[in-house]
Amino acid sequence: MFTTDQENVQTPNENGFQVWYKKFSSQPHQPFFTNGIIFFILFMGLLLGSYTNILTLENTVLDFHAYTMVFVVFIQFFLGFLFVVFPRFLMQAEIESKVYMKNFLFYFICSIGIFFSFLFSLNIHFLFIPILFVTQIFSFRLLYLIHKKSIMKDKNDTKWVLIFFSAGLVTHYLFILSLIDFSYAYQIKQIAINSGFYLFIFGIIFTISQRMIPFFTSMKVQGYVINKSKNLMEILFGLLVLKVIILSFGIVELNIIADVPLFILFVRELIKWKLPVFNTIAIMWVLFISLYWIPFAFFISILESLSAIFNTGIVFEKVVVHTIAVGYFITVLIGFGTRVVLGHSGQTPHADKFAISIFIAVQVIAFLRIFASLSSNINLDYIFFINLSSFLLIAGLLIWSSRYLIILLKGK
Secondary structure, three states: OOOOHHHHOOOOOOOHHHHHHHHHOOOOHHHHHHHHHHHHHHHHHHHHHHHOOOOOOOOHHHHOHHHHHHHHHHHHHHHHHHHHHHHHHOOOOOOOHHHHHHHHHHHHHHHHHHHHHHHOOHHHHHHHHHHHHHHHHHHHHHHHHHHHHOOOOOOHHHHHHHHHHHHHHHHHHHHHHHOOOOOOHHHHHHHHHHHHHHHHHHHHHHHHHHHHHHHHHHHHOOOOOOOOOOOHHHHHHHHHHHHHHHHHHOOHHHHHHHHHHHHHHHHHHHHHHOOOOOOOOHHHHHHHHHHHHHHHHHHHHHHHHHHHHOOOOOOOOOHHHHHHHHHHHHHHHHHHHHHHHHHOOOOOOOOOHHHHHHHHHHHHHHHHHHHHHHHHHHOOOHHHHHHHHHHHHHHHHHHHHHHHHHHHHHOO
């Protein structure tokens, strides 16, 4: 039901915690963004601790790095966003607090359970990962029922969110299956991670981006006209499926088959959008910049394929995935997050010097992570630069949290 101001009025029998909880749970993005940023920092801290030998962890923390980022961290940020905008896109009543807070509670329990499993016993994974999978099924069902109930004629964007989400459920199941010790477990895990990255989290984030960024631009820049390709999502989905299939063969040379059309698709689309990068405020240009990381990443992937074809011996070390994850995901996350936190707390969405510094710092960290992936080719200390980029990312998230996490925790 729609939230009213009366719901946040303290009753005589409510204690301080109950008052805080009512405010904290009054909007979906508050608990989910909070959980996302806290566990983003914690899981990155585990990775840094493992690489620096500060923490003695089993090697599988590296194997689960992709899993935690895709299925634990990033999805929580964007679920918080989807639980807000899905009803608005589809002209439905807002999701009741008690409904999305049940989802949040299970995400929180699973997040903390998976985190502590790295510290104490990996056997705990077998308890919390299946629970997280079931929780995501219920999250999908919640969004699907809203979509199904709506009589809106244009439900294309919400349809594609659901398509990518359903792909994520399949890949999450495959990951769980890969935890069983059998002949093809490793191959299934690689398919699950690759499809989880491209067909789940990348697909959902881009679907939101292509809907919201042009819309925000039309609201902020007078005269801007939204001009997206009609079949953009259908073409993208087909190319991402092709990308995942090719990655499953593990032959780097073949990636160029999908990467060239993906690169052309995004370059053509961004040219068509005519985003006014130099004619808008910082809270907007950071969102524009996030999009330009996508074709840049696929261009790097093309170079990697060409390098393999001509046998140059250059090591790229997962540079493409990290270019998308740090350059696109985190940039758009910080941009959307800053805007949503301010806007939904009653403040005008804007980026002051503090926020702009964070925006710029993320771009520097993204380039540093790219450099780290390539550093071994010029006989530099790869581990040092990986640790440096991880440390700076954690520091940036903590600095961002020092202002915006506080707003989330206070609630409205």
